[in-house]
Amino acid sequence: PNGTLITYEEDEMEQALISGIAFNRDEAKLTIQGVPDKPGVAYSILGPIGDTNIEIDMIIQNIGADGTTDFTFTVHRNDLQEAKDVLTKVSNELGAREVKCDDKIVKISLVGVGMRSHAGIASKMFKALAEEGININMISTSEIKISVVIDEKYLELGVRTLHSAFDLEQELV
Template sequence: RKLKHLEFDEMLEMAGAGSKVLALRSVEFARNHNVPIHVRSSFTWEQGTWVTSEVRKGEKNMEDPIISGVVHDAGDAKITVLGVPDQPGVSAALFEPLANANVNVDMIVQNTSTAGTTDISFTLPKTDVAVAQPIVEKIAKQVGAKGVTNDSNIAKISLVGAGMKSSPGIAAKMFRVLADNKVNIEMISTSTIRISVVVAAPMLETAVRALHTAFDLDSGEEYSAPLPERK
């Protein structure tokens, strides 16, 4: 469905999560200089989607969680370092060489420490795996980790909307919808207006369709959930 309006921050999150509508740098430039963006078809005179810094007209409460869209990206892979010693400096030793090699790391998850070791998983573009894998394997040996695995058969799904962090019900609903559709969540990452999960690539279409339906994103209206009552 067509969105009438998006705020710059929402469009930035969508672009960063894998939406192919606008380049991330172009949205950053427009936001920094407060230049409205009109995304529309060049074949008609119909209005498209406006991306601005203005609050939506008629919005009753700026803190109401509003879901603007579901974004998916099947271009990432996941690398996991197993049995990493749980001690200061290990994460820096792992990610500094990756940064120096211009590897773009996205989501990072570290498991709860068990018997003095932990697992560290992160996602990155599939195109960077060939560069990242030998670096990670080298560091894993240096820090005494038990091994390294990678999985290219994953997909990232992101729910984007203003004010999502103010209501725990949005995340809970997303996770329930995925569970009801037998979609296993491998990783979770959040920001103020985005919730991202990593799932198995074969379940991508099922998950995206289910989330669209659950949050009324096929109806032409933004989904707005009430804030929980304070007791």
């Protein structure tokens, strides 16, 4: 018969497709605490890091009620000492409270399509990790992945938990 066929594909097309889990053990986290919060502070911190050609991955800035900010970012583990040296100098120049480093972290990512537009994926990921007592230190989302930074000791448990929560095969990406 002639005419237009109307179907309900929206649910299928909007469905996020998780293709796997990736993890990275080669990251370290740096935090500069108690930085006076004013315009240009992010540049004051990241500019000198960029000048050394250190690649930065995830970034978090927390604004405190006392007019200061804490700024946390991740770098490759091999760049940790150089980044710490630069950040310590910057910290002194900015009058920050302290610099903290952590090289016992790991980044785990759910990889797929339509990740950012599906809040349910992130909440399911966070709930699964929480139920195993795994604390999330940092979160990053994009259209193709949701990444979390957790303590390195939880890598295997975290990956297994997410494989189970999202019914993925036990094959690591």
